[in-house]
Amino acid sequence: MTDVLLKVTGLHAQYGNTRVLHGMDFEVRKGGITTILGANGAGKTTTLRAVCGMVRTQGEILLDGERIEDKATEAIVRMGVAHVPDGRGTFLNFTVDENLRVGAYTRSDKAQVQDDYERVFGYFPILKQRRRQQAGTLSGGEQQMLAVSRALMLKPRLLLLDEPSFGLAPLIVRELFEIFRTINQRDGISMLLVEQNASLALKLADHAYLLETGRVVVSGTAESIRNDEAVRRSYLGY
Ligand SMILES: Nc1ncnc2c1ncn2[C@@H]1O[C@H](COP(=O)(O)OP(=O)(O)O)[C@@H](O)[C@H]1O
Ligand SMILES: [Mg+2]
Incomplete structure (x- = not known):
């Protein structure tokens, strides 16, 4: 038994000969919300695609202790991973x-x-x-x-959310994120949220990873990253 729902180790991903992810490690706790933050092109979408078997990867992806990195997308969906694509x-x-x-x-x-x-x-x-x-x-x-x-x-165990705030008015985004919190707390659905909107995502998530060109450059509790002014200024721009 483990309290980790998704554990990703040494994740590489590529499109054709273009390598996009270079050995990412991250996890989502059971009942938790992890956010992966990064600028446009950092590899956020690819990370979610990798988890649900939609791109070529190397590395290990464990869902509740079971290896899924070689499974077909359909099988991963049946195991309870739901993807809300960009x-x-x-x-x-x-x-x-x-x-x-x-x-x-x-x-x-x-x-x-x-x-x-x-x-x-x-x-x-x-x-x-x-x-x-x-x-x-x-x-x-x-x-x-x-x-x-x-x-x-x-009826997923894990919801993969790809920039759900993109293109929406601030008021709508706040409402949506409040509902994410309710869904997480009431239904116990874990979430992996990728976002460019760092301040919003850090309020919802418990853990965060900052991604730069396919590498995790900072990670920690969402609170510690939110409170780290240097990190905020140099990586998150707020
Ligand atoms: N289908 C694809 N074929 C080739 N390169 C791609 C493809 N999709 C994305 N890329 C490249 O992979 C990198 C990461 O893209 P992506 O995961 O979409 O980043 P993000 O979601 O953080 O904006 C970018 O350099 C992008 O140009
Ligand atoms: Mg994207």
Whole structure:
């Protein structure tokens, strides 16, 4: 037994011959929220893709003690890893309802799917009002809520969030991050959040890693990084 849900050691990743990650180590505690911060191009998206088997990697990735680095994405999803990709990845021509049903496709516990369907509408009441609308007609914030909701319909143990604040108004972002906290605390869903919005992510997360061109340059508790003015100034720009 371990209190670590995701443990990544010596992670390398590449696209063709281009190496992008150069030996990253990081972890997510059970029930915890880890954030990986970094500028555009640092390798944040690639890190999440690596965890769910979407890029070529070397290194070890353990999910609750089980090695997953050689598994197919589909198998990793079935083990409880849900990915909210950058650019949200909802089906724009499907209704809100249809997007949520697609999210539950891997599940056989159909009665509980109905409960979870109601639960996500509890988190995001606006989606209930819009359930018969095509996703493409939603605002950016509503589409992000739908993308998160669709991932929640997998009943994940680990939620991978790729820059959920991107392109959204500050007020909407704050609301969304409050709901992330509620989901984490109420449903016990662990999260790996990658963000450029450092101040926001450091308030939500318990641990943080700063990524620069595929290498972790600083890591620690979110609190220690938040309180380290030198780190904030040199790496986070605030
Ligand atoms: N499909 C791809 N093919 C080749 N290079 C890529 C691809 N996707 C990303 N890269 C490169 O990998 C590096 C890291 O990208 P990415 O993981 O998207 O960074 P971030 O999400 O932090 O902005 C960048 O230099 C980017 O140009
Ligand atoms: Mg990215």
